[in-house]
Amino acid sequence: MSPLPPQPPAATSSTVPRETIDRAVGALLKWHRHHPPPPSDNFIYLILSLKTTPHNGRRRSFRLSLPNPLFSSICIFTNNSGVETQNLNPSPSILSVSDLRSLYSSRDSLASLSASFDLFLADRKIASRLPNLLGDAFYSKKKKRRSKEPVLINLANPAWPNKAREILGSTQLVMEGGHCKGVRVGRVSMERKEIVENVAVAVEAAVRCVPKKWYNIRSIHIKSTESVALPIYNESGEEDEDSEVALEQDKGSKRKVLAKKLKGGVLKTVKRAKR
Structure with a gap:
């Protein structure tokens, strides 16, 4: 197990604004009010999409401290x-x-x-x-x-x-082969503010574990096991549509469909700040 990376302050400016995270978390929780998660896995995940595979495929694990613990038993x-x-x-x-x-x-x-x-x-x-x-x-x-x-x-x-x-009081990020890395950052049962705090802290801590840091991040999403992935950061800086996207599964075909669009637009991508 690699040592803990330095943790950012609880309230600091970020490449991903809190407002963007808050809107995505709000959209996810609203969707789950109509689509309850399975009791065995109600976690919310932070998904990092990398440009290059880290560490030549070698497995490395990092513990990221979170302000709001995930575990109740x-x-x-x-x-x-x-x-x-x-x-x-x-x-x-x-x-x-x-x-x-x-x-x-x-x-x-x-x-x-x-x-x-x-x-x-x-x-x-x-x-x-x-x-x-x-x-x-x-x-x-x-x-x-x-x-x-x-x-x-x-x-x-x-x-x-x-x-x-x-x-x-932490969550585990595993770095090994592949371009997508997932880490648990919240639970659907947690308060919206607690999830937003965890996501904001985990984004900065997780990126510091990635070789080349922000230069190797293509995009960042949050999702639950049952939901579509909601983008909160896009390296290209291009804007998504002004819509909030939720995932519904058609019971017959299991086909993913866009279920609901809300006024105001959730997930505008954020231009990458060079670091």
Whole structure:
């Protein structure tokens, strides 16, 4: 895990104006009032479209601090159940290796466990045993499930609660092969202001993790699992139509259609500021 990049102030000028982010978040939340997200994945994602593939395809991970935490429930996998939770908020559930073997031996029970918590942590000492214990419900190659792979921490370190708090207050950006990078920045259930704050901070922090910074950013969007991607930045500086776009799926053909246009125009692109 690479060290945390320096975080920008909570309220600073940005290449992407807050007003642009606020209009996009408002459009997304309005659409979701009529199209509730699945309970298992109500996250909002920041999508970076890059001009070139970073780091020659090598995998690198960064933790980006967020002003408003994304996780409301947490579970910790340990070698034994005698772990003090050290006043963590939210208070975590503790499951030992023996608990996993006795209570969660079937695929259905593991799927239920995976859906029961927002975030999973695990002691490094048992890392090699976890793939066999947890199976595809946690270690599936499908992108929608990979987010449930436990984050490893060292429970033998007396300062482990501080590391856990850092993870709870951040989101993970993975840089590897490909031109599009997604990172969770909010939840549909959060307040609009909280999501806007998270997006504004995450944009600046994520761009600093990209080789060549803003010169390698083609566009930036926000989206949920079920929605169309809403642009908040476009390197070309060209303006989109003055319309707010929502995604509806035709039940018969699963075809994407433009559902509603609103007066005032949401998503005008922003000219890139050379940095």
